[in-house]
Amino acid sequence: MSHHIVEVKNLRHVYPDGTAALKDVSFIITHGESVGIIGANGAGKSTLLQHLNGCLEPSSGAIHIGHTPLSKGTLPDIRRTIGMVFQDPDDQLFMPTVFDDVAFGPLNLGYTPADVEQRVTDVLELVGAGHLRDKPPYHLSGGEKKRVAIATVLSMSPDILVMDEPTNGLDPFARRQLMKLLRDFKHTRIFTSHDLDMVLELCERVIVLHEGEVWADGPALEIFNNDKLLAECRLEKPFSMQGCPVCRKQKQDIFSESQE
Amino acid sequence: MASIQNAVLDLKNLDLLANGNSAIHRLDARAKVLITLVFILCVVSNNRYELTTLLPFFIFPVVMISLADLPPLFILRKIILLCPFVVAVGIFNPVFDQVILLQIGPLGISGGWISFASILVRSILTVGAAFILVGVTGFTAVCQALERLGMPQVFAVQLLFLYRYIFVLTEESGRASRARELRSCGKKGQGIGSYSSMVGHLLLRTWQRAERIHMAMLARGFTGEFHASRQSRFGASEIRFVLAWSTLFIFLRLQNVSQLLGSLITGLFP
Amino acid sequence: MHMADALLSPAVGGTLWAASAGTIAYCSSKVRKDIDDSKIPLMGVLGAFIFAAQMINFSIPVTGSSGHLGGGLILTILLGPYAAFLTIASVLVVQALFFADGGLLALGCNIFNLGFFPAFIASPFIYKKIIGNRPTATKISVASVLAAIAGLQMGALSVVLETVSSGISSLPFSTFVAMMLPIHLAIGIVEGLVTASVVSFVYKARPEIMNSALEARPIGNHPVRNIAAVFLAVTVVTGGFVSRFASNNPDGLEWSITKVTGLEELKAPEQGLHVALNALQERIAFLPGYSFRKPDQKTKIEASKPETAPTDQIKQTEQKADDQKNPVATGIAGLVGGTISLGLALLIGYILKRKHRTE
Numbered sequence: 069m070s071h072h073i074v075e076v077k078n079l080r081h082v083y084p085d086g087t088a089a090l091k092d093v094s095f096i097i098t099h100g101e102s103v104g105i106i107g108a109n110g111a112g113k114s115t116l117l118q119h120l121n122g123c124l125e126p127s128s129g130a131i132h133i134g135h136t137p138l139s140k141g142t143l144p145d146i147r148r149t150i151g152m153v154f155q156d157p158d159d160q161l162f163m164p165t166v167f168d169d170v171a172f173g174p175l176n177l178g179y180t181p182a183d184v185e186q187r188v189t190d191v192l193e194l195v196g197a198g199h200l201r202d203k204p205p206y207h208l209s210g211g212e213k214k215r216v217a218i219a220t221v222l223s224m225s226p227d228i229l230v231m232d233e234p235t236n237g238l239d240p241f242a243r244r245q246l247m248k249l250l251r252d253f254k255h256t257r258i259f260t261s262h263d264l265d266m267v268l269e270l271c272e273r274v275i276v277l278h279e280g281e282v283w284a285d286g287p288a289l290e291i292f293n294n295d296k297l298l299a300e301c302r303l304e305k306p307f308s309m310q311g312c313p314v315c316r317k318q319k320q321d322i323f324s325e326s327q328e
Numbered sequence: 329m330a331s332i333q334n335a336v337l338d339l340k341n342l343d344l345l346a347n348g349n350s351a352i353h354r355l356d357a358r359a360k361v362l363i364t365l366v367f368i369l370c371v372v373s374n375n376r377y378e379l380t381t382l383l384p385f386f387i388f389p390v391v392m393i394s395l396a397d398l399p400p401l402f403i404l405r406k407i408i409l410l411c412p413f414v415v416a417v418g419i420f421n422p423v424f425d426q427v428i429l430l431q432i433g434p435l436g437i438s439g440g441w442i443s444f445a446s447i448l449v450r451s452i453l454t455v456g457a458a459f460i461l462v463g464v465t466g467f468t469a470v471c472q473a474l475e476r477l478g479m480p481q482v483f484a485v486q487l488l489f490l491y492r493y494i495f496v497l498t499e500e501s502g503r504a505s506r507a508r509e510l511r512s513c514g515k516k517g518q519g520i521g522s523y524s525s526m527v528g529h530l531l532l533r534t535w536q537r538a539e540r541i542h543m544a545m546l547a548r549g550f551t552g553e554f555h556a557s558r559q560s561r562f563g564a565s566e567i568r569f570v571l572a573w574s575t576l577f578i579f580l581r582l583q584n585v586s587q588l589l590g591s592l593i594t595g596l597f598p
Numbered sequence: 599m600h601m602a603d604a605l606l607s608p609a610v611g612g613t614l615w616a617a618s619a620g621t622i623a624y625c626s627s628k629v630r631k632d633i634d635d636s637k638i639p640l641m642g643v644l645g646a647f648i649f650a651a652q653m654i655n656f657s658i659p660v661t662g663s664s665g666h667l668g669g670g671l672i673l674t675i676l677l678g679p680y681a682a683f684l685t686i687a688s689v690l691v692v693q694a695l696f697f698a699d700g701g702l703l704a705l706g707c708n709i710f711n712l713g714f715f716p717a718f719i720a721s722p723f724i725y726k727k728i729i730g731n732r733p734t735a736t737k738i739s740v741a742s743v744l745a746a747i748a749g750l751q752m753g754a755l756s757v758v759l760e761t762v763s764s765g766i767s768s769l770p771f772s773t774f775v776a777m778m779l780p781i782h783l784a785i786g787i788v789e790g791l792v793t794a795s796v797v798s799f800v801y802k803a804r805p806e807i808m809n810s811a812l813e814a815r816p817i818g819n820h821p822v823r824n825i826a827a828v829f830l831a832v833t834v835v836t837g838g839f840v841s842r843f844a845s846n847n848p849d850g851l852e853w854s855i856t857k858v859t860g861l862e863e864l865k866a867p868e869q870g871l872h873v874a875l876n877a878l879q880e881r882i883a884f885l886p887g888y889s890f891r892k893p894d895q896k897t898k899i900e901a902s903k904p905e906t907a908p909t910d911q912i913k914q915t916e917q918k919a920d921d922q923k924n925p926v927a928t929g930i931a932g933l934v935g936g937t938i939s940l941g942l943a944l945l946i947g948y949i950l951k952r953k954h955r956t957e
């Protein structure tokens with residue numbers, strides 16, 4: 069598993085109630101890539117991510133991580149490779165204190181207590197949550213929870229980082245901090261987001277999901293310049309590519325008035 | 329509903345007290361759990377008409393509150409919201425037990441009143457001891473102590489889960505019921521129809537949340553074992569703490585100190 | 599109807615503590631062995647849900663009151679008896695620690711009263727028998743109401759038995775039963791209806807949840823019966839043993855302490871103390887002249903309770919006679935001393951706090 073390639077082949081997922089959340093999804097992500105998965109609400113992003121570490125089982129199709137097929141037998145190894153941050157940090161932070169929570173993964177991996185202590189301290193510093201160490205998770209604010217949730221995953225030193233809407237609910241400063249953190253992470257990064265500016269800044273490559281199918285897959289700039297595609301998929305250009313949104317909006321209004 | 333929200337707030341406040349850093353806070357939780365149990369046993373093992381023997385036991389809550397720097401009024405307020413069941417049952421004692429046990433001048437006090445007073449004092453002492461235990465230890469540490477004293481791990485772990493998600497779920501259901509209240513005019517819409525679908529939804533959401541939590545656990549290498557990360561030690565200060573207090577409790581239990589003190593002052597002594 | 603420490607004798611409290619702790623240990627090993635790990639977070643989160651759900655009320659027509667979901671039955675329906683018992687127990691632990699519902703000694707009783715009956719009696723022998731393998735809305739309603747009523751009646755009866763056998767309250771058995779059972783009949787009907795409506799909702803939305811709970815535990819299976827038998831045996835044996843010595847010796851603790859330490863060692867320093875105090879008292883007593891014989895605490899107990907241990911019968915009759923001469927002395931000395939000790943306790947607390955502040 070030296071190359072940590074993520075390969076998804078004809079993945080299909082139908083929920084027990086009959087919703088086909090993923091219809092036919094295929095892509096390959098190579099080592100070191102930073103990939104943004106975007107799409108409207110309900111497009112299937114979270115469902116897709118949950119397949120990457122075996123939280124859900126495919127209805128059909130297959131997933132390979134570093135040439136190892138994802139199956140019951142290989143799951144423990146694969147979960148060690150992939151660090152997954154869930155959409156709702158409350159689901160991820162279930163231990164009594166921040167320290168215990170961040171230590172949960174390393175302890176399961178069998179590190180010694182001294183080692184665990186060191187890792188937890190380092191990782192909490194890294195996400196800027198060192199001072200929260202002894203707090204219980206229910207006394208944290210939304211953004212603090214998010215940062216700690218990321219720390220819980222980083223503490224296991226994963227080779228592939230998978231995040232569902234990492235910047236959701238962060239204040240501008242924390243968002244910046246997180247983006248720096250992600251930029252410094254040297255391995256493969258895969259995340260979903262509605263924060264298209266962040267996607268533009270951090271990802272060379274973007275995969276657009278629409279109603280459970282891959283609608284586009286290519287360099288970020290190319291995709292964000294394709295107005296037709298964006299409109300079809302209920303997306304729009306990142307603000308940074310829209311010029312000055314205020315002047316533009318005024319221009320549009322004048323334009324539409326003169327047409328009437 | 330408001331009362332439960334207050335209760336949750338209270339719960340948060342009580343738990344926050346455990347963040348203190350006094351000598352009492354620093355003791356191993358097992359010592360505090362043990363001594364609380366000894367205390368309660370000594371208190372409740374008193375005879376039903378015993379009132380004066382109970383009073384010296386107040387030394388324990390008072391000293392703990394001051395040493396640990398807990399807010400006495402907060403604890404007192406919580407204790408005053410005594411379990412209504414106790415009062416409801418205890419108030420019958422004066423009715424059924426009217427034998428005069430104590431005569432102070434013209435005033436005859438029946439056994440029923442004495443035992444009722446005794447029930448109230450017991451209640452204050454035992455309930456207070458429980459609050460103080462949480463206040464100086466914290467729920468998590470109490471659970472971990474119980475686990476190390478032999479409580480099964482499965483039980484301990486799900487207790488911690490329960491505690492963790494009380495905050496999340498009460499907020500969620502608080503929002504849901506506020507939303508229902510806002511959209512129902514007066515009593516209409518507050519009936520069992522809308523109730524059961526709302527609670528049902530909450531239940532299903534809770535179920536899904538549990539599934540997601542389990543996923544998050546698996547994603548971080550959970551294999552069914554919970555590993556303890558930090559070990560505290562049951563050292564000399566813990567042993568001293570337990571021995572000193574339990575000696576005192578047993579002494580207070582066997583020797584009516586009030587009586588001794590009283591006779592010392594009044595001279596009613598052999 | 600939480601049982602409380604203040605109404606319990608250590609014998610009754612201890613017996614039920616032991617019984618509940620045993621059941622918890624048994625259920626934990628069952629859960630460990632038979633159920634997958636995904637149940638553990640589920641149990642905890644559903645326990646929290648029971649808390650949260652109790653925030654939501656619905657109005658009961660006509661009566662003008664409101665009701666909410668009870669815990670035991672619905673948890674058993676969703677989780678099966680073992681996991682449900684543990685979950686109910688943990689809800690009660692949190693209530694005991696944070697909301698003064700009951701207390702730590704009464705926890706054993708409460709876990710038994712509110713957990714054991716729904717999980718191991720009402721649900722397997724009533725609820726499941728009625729709904730069978732193919733639940734319908736009517737069956738769910740009837741089964742829930744009957745099971746809730748049965749569970750609560752048994753729990754209420756058990757509260758009465760515990761209170762009466764503890765002997766702290768003077769309520770006669772019959773009066774107490776006559777008060778508790780009708781109240782809990784009403785509560786049971788409401789809880790049953792609510793449980794039925796929520797269960798039906800869940801059954802419609804996600805039938806697989808209910809089916810897996812049904813399939814996992816065949817009706818009236820042996821483990822449930824076994825545990826009921828073991829539980830009864832434990833209770834009878836411990837209860838019988840404890841109550842025997844408790845009735846012979848009104849002070850269970852005292853009895854066990856003398857048993858453990860030997861009476862003499864405890865008596866000796868006491869004598870020394872008496873002498874010392876006696877000397878001290880001569881100097882500081884501000885009400886001199888009333889040199890009565892000191893009626894000690896033990897005598898007072900015996901005066902109020904006729905049954906005594908046969909060994910020192912004669913000595914006690916003497917003391918009783920003495921005691922009756924001066925009940926005023928006993929009472930006043932005790933009350934004055936009690937007030938002083940309370941004052942002393944507060945003073946010590948105040949001084950410690952001051953010291954703490956200045957440090």
Ligand SMILES: Nc1ncnc2c1ncn2[C@@H]1O[C@H](COP(=O)(O)OP(=O)(O)OP(=O)(O)O)[C@@H](O)[C@H]1O
Pocket residue numbers: 083084085087088089107108109110111112113114115116
């Ligand atoms: N547990 C479930 N059972 C049934 N259907 C589900 C379940 N979870 C999600 N779905 C459905 O699957 C589809 C994809 O959901 P998913 O959560 O993957 O969307 P998403 O792209 O992450 O959306 P968002 O941006 O809002 O997070 C949606 O139509 C949703 O209704």
Ligand SMILES: [Mg+2]
Pocket residue numbers: 113114115155232
């Ligand atoms: Mg999503």
